[in-house]
Amino acid sequence: MFDGLRLSRWSSVHRATSGVQLVLLAIAAQTHSRLGWLVCIALLAAISLVAWASAYRRRRAITDTPTAKVATAAQGYAELTGTGRPLDGLPIVAPGRHVPCLWFRYLVEERNHKREWTEVQRSESEGSFILDDGTGQCLIDPAGAEIVTRHKETTVADDTRTTLWLLLNGDPLYAIGDFRTVTGLSGELDPNADVRDLLAEWKKDPAALARRFDLNGDGTIDEQEWLLARQAAKREVARNHDALRAAPDIHLLARPADGRLFLVSNLSEAKLARRYGLWCLFHLALFFAAVAGLPWLWAEGAPL
Known part of the structure; x- marks a missing residue:
């Protein structure tokens, strides 16, 4: 045509x-x-x-x-x-x-x-x-x-x-x-830096952070609860990095x-x-x- x-x-x-x-x-x-x-x-x-x-x-x-x-x-x-x-x-x-x-x-x-x-x-x-x-x-x-x-x-x-x-x-x-x-993995990944960035992002919403990690309900995140928050952040960063590595x-x-x-x-x-x-x-x-x-x-x- x-x-x-x-x-x-x-x-x-x-x-x-x-x-x-x-x-x-x-x-x-x-x-x-x-x-x-x-x-x-x-x-x-x-x-x-x-x-x-x-x-x-x-x-x-x-x-x-x-x-x-x-x-x-x-x-x-x-x-x-x-x-x-x-x-x-x-x-x-x-x-x-x-x-x-x-x-x-x-x-x-x-x-x-x-x-x-x-x-x-x-x-x-x-x-x-x-x-x-x-x-x-x-x-x-x-x-x-x-x-x-x-x-x-x-x-x-x-x-x-x-x-x-x-x-x-x-x-x-x-x-x-x-x-x-x-x-997807366009550069070298830095897990520690990404965990810090993710925790800093969570801190911007204290109410949401407390709902997730204030286990004793006293309104503050104590040392033990903050450790749990860090572990959760590490798991989330690890999942994200795995997804980046698997991206075509x-x-x-x-x-x-x-x-x-x-x-x-x-x-x-x-x-x-x-x-x-x-x-x-x-x-x-x-x-x-x-x-x-x-x-x-x-x-x-x-x-x-």
């Missing part, structure tokens, strides 16, 4: 870059000034080089990062593949079509008096979802991620165009980003703090690498063509 072009934040920037390149070529074609040609072609070369570097960085990250398993992945930058699953609870539902999904981006545009499309509404889901590779489950936080998806639907009604991009339940997922495992690990994939690629897609690693590789070749070819044309334009008497 949903199929079409891919979308990501990089794709949006890339389309803008390509648009600037076309505008520069159009300006150069209309100018009769050698200086104008030189400026346009020099800018074209610079933009092409930046676009090539961006695509190359993404391809290198995809091809150079080995695929890990959720259950055994090292902490830090990691690449995972698996199947997309929704979290339990309220589902993420795409607007317009009301389709249950893992993630959506929704764009509404209207045609203005110049017959150009103008954005009037945009929304994007922020809820997390699960990548399951059979060895374990990893929670993916899509905040800040580049989403590349094959699911796209565009509808046009009168002067309104609506576009919906989706990651669907059960999609095969490729993800690369910062992998972290959070355990939670694996998370999120945006790296160092700015490295954070990408989630329902395309395979091979298709993503080929996609960015082709853009590398395109922008590199455009860069060398522009650089090769500069000396010719600079030459005295070059036709315009």
Whole structure:
């Protein structure tokens, strides 16, 4: 039902870059000034080089990062593949079509008096979802991620165009980003400190403390009764620590703090690498063509 072009934040920037390149070529074609040609072609070369570097960085990250398993992945930058699953609870539902999904981006545009499309509404889901590779489950936080998806639907009604991009339940997922495992036992437990903290908490409610441990009913907690209170606190802390030790690990994939690629897609690693590789070749070819044309334009008497 949903199929079409891919979308990501990089794709949006890339389309803008390509648009600037076309505008520069159009300006150069209309100018009769050698200086104008030189400026346009020099800018074209610079933009092409930046676009090539961006695509190359993404391809290198995809091809150079080995695929890990959720259950055994090292902490830090990691690449995972698996199947997309929704979290339990309220589902993420795409607007317009009301389709249950893992993630959506929704764009509404209207045609203005110049017959150009103008954005009037945009929304994007922020809820997390699960990548399951059979060895374990990893929670993916899509905040800040580049989403590349094959699911796209565009509808046009009168002067309104609506576009919906989706990651669907059960999609095969490729993800690369910062992998972290959070355990119930996130640090070294200190039973003595926890007992002190618990007793201090109990002391904040003297009436409740007296009901539990004032065995002789004299209205005060004597030394013997306080010893019983400490023993009760030790038992409660021990139960809590046992529960923490038994808690399952939670694996998370999120945006790296160092700015490295954070990408989630329902395309395979091979298709993503080929996609960015082709853009590398395109922008590199455009860069060398522009650089090769500069000396010719600079030459005295070059036709315009």
